[in-house]
Amino acid sequence: MSRERYWRAISIDSITPEYFPSVALFLKTSGNYVLYKDPDRMFTLADFSRLERTYTEFLYVRSGDMEVLNDFMESTMAEMLARNDLSSIAKGRILYQTSVNCVIDMFESPETTANLLRCRNLVQNILQYVASDPHVLDSLKTVVDNNFYIFTHSVQVAALSLLIHERLFELAPDEMIDVGIGSLLHDYGMTFITNEVLEKNDALSDIEYWKVKQHTREGYDYLKHCGNYGEIVLNIVRYHHERYDGNGYPTGLKGDNIPRSGQVAAICDVYSALIMDRPQRKANTHADAIKIMLDEAKSGAFNIELFNKFVDIINETSTT
Ligand SMILES: [Fe+2]
Ligand SMILES: [Fe+2]
Structure with a gap:
């Protein structure tokens, strides 16, 4: 360890x-x-x-003390979010950090029903938070980072996906929960990739890149086999690296043949990766991230209409 x-x-x-x-x-x-x-x-x-x-x-x-702490945090979360003496940033920080700790456990054993229930509960809290706070994205960047990139990133993608779905589409409550769970687990397949590849600072070789690309398929296969996860969850895990022009992976699906939840996850995934520090580069500002993504969208990565709506929502909910 x-x-x-x-x-x-x-x-x-x-x-x-x-x-x-x-x-x-x-x-x-x-x-x-x-x-x-x-x-x-x-x-x-x-x-x-x-x-x-x-x-x-x-x-x-x-x-080793996390179990007792997670129990405490997760059971008092709704109460915490309702407190008037805490700022929105503070609430976001608590919620995202608690979620990161939960995702760490989820990645360790996604087949455990207890973890799935915890995850549902947190997604419900994230959803309530993103739906009620006008500046919900301000605290996204304040989540502590250190070596937890993948977990922090997963929580960011979940918060963003839930926000986009909440603003643009009318989903049933259970479907929203699945959007959250699928987004939290979208990169679960990364657990099958060796640290040597994941932590490499230099450019990846063709073989290494091929291995990394397998995370969509491997995550999908594993979670499908678990039997606990529905179609929306599995679609997000499988299709979050597809491109609208058909040049993505793993299947090369094109246009609106890519399930909508996968298209949203793809956009949120890129945005989250760009606004975080990486070993090779510093985090991009919000404006730079949008600029980079606009070029990507023009080259066919995303559904341009959906991307424009994403940008509007991000601009509205982020003051930094
Ligand atoms: Fe991914
Ligand atoms: Fe990702």
């Missing part, structure tokens, strides 16, 4: 003073994790103020 996987980030906004499970909390300073609070001591209002004064956004817990 890599060192980073041992630690999980918790947004300090989600730590309600005098009311938090008794787990040890750590601060990350110069790459080291230093004990901030031992399990027996209560997290107090003074702690909260001190951390706020030093602009600390995240504390860390040992991954």
